[in-house]
Amino acid sequence: MNKRVEKVLNDQIEKEASSSQFYLAMASWAEGEGLSGTAKFLYTHSDEERFHMLKLVKFVNERGGDAIIAGLKTPQKEFKSLESVFRLLLKHEIMVTESINNLVDVCLQEKDYTTHNFIQWYVSEQLEEEALARTILDKIMLINGDNAGLYMFDRDLENATIQTKPSSGGSFGE
Numbered sequence: 582m583n584k585r586v587e588k589v590l591n592d593q594i595e596k597e598a599s600s601s602q603f604y605l606a607m608a609s610w611a612e613g614e615g616l617s618g619t620a621k622f623l624y625t626h627s628d629e630e631r632f633h634m635l636k637l638v639k640f641v642n643e644r645g646g647d648a649i650i651a652g653l654k655t656p657q658k659e660f661k662s663l664e665s666v667f668r669l670l671l672k673h674e675i676m677v678t679e680s681i682n683n684l685v686d687v688c689l690q691e692k693d694y695t696t697h698n699f700i701q702w703y704v705s706e707q708l709e710e711e712a713l714a715r716t717i718l719d720k721i722m723l724i725n726g727d728n729a730g731l732y733m734f735d736r737d738l739e740n741a742t743i744q745t746k747p748s749s750g751g752s753f754g755e
């Protein structure tokens with residue numbers, strides 16, 4: 582496998598693993614706050630990021646590269662508010678999108694069209710995840726601290742779809 586492509590794929594493995602840990606910390610915080618729907622959504626999101634990581638690990642190994650399983654930094658465990666959680670989540674997803682775009686660039690520069698094709702799944706996934714995070718944030722802004730609104734938001738989020746399968750979409754409150 583092209584060494585430069587292998588390096589950026591391994592960087593991406595670490596980012597997906599960190600995303601999984603970060604969302605797991607958010608889920609645990611939400612559970613402690615009594616926001617069971619939000620916690621369920623974030624636990625599932627954490628699983629999804631682990632799936633993204635595994636898919637990359639298997640791809641690198643199948644293509645003759647060496648997947649690196651890196652140690653991870655401990656994520657923050659306290660969050661100011663629900664709004665702050667989803668602002669951080671969106672910011673994190675935007676960072677991941679930039680990283681995927683860089684991966685696409687490197688594949689094209691190195692003429693690795695197989696990896697380029699593989700990574701298109703992540704390009705679509707990022708579009709969906711960013712859109713879902715923005716929708717959720719819009720709803721939090723609408724609630725504006727209202728307790729009844731928060732109750733309904735949490736209940737709706739419990740049923741929001743975020744799945745760990747290719748070509749899955751995310752939807753909330755539609």
Ligand code: FEO
Nearest residue numbers: 597630633677710
């Ligand atoms: Fe796998 Fe949400 O980035």
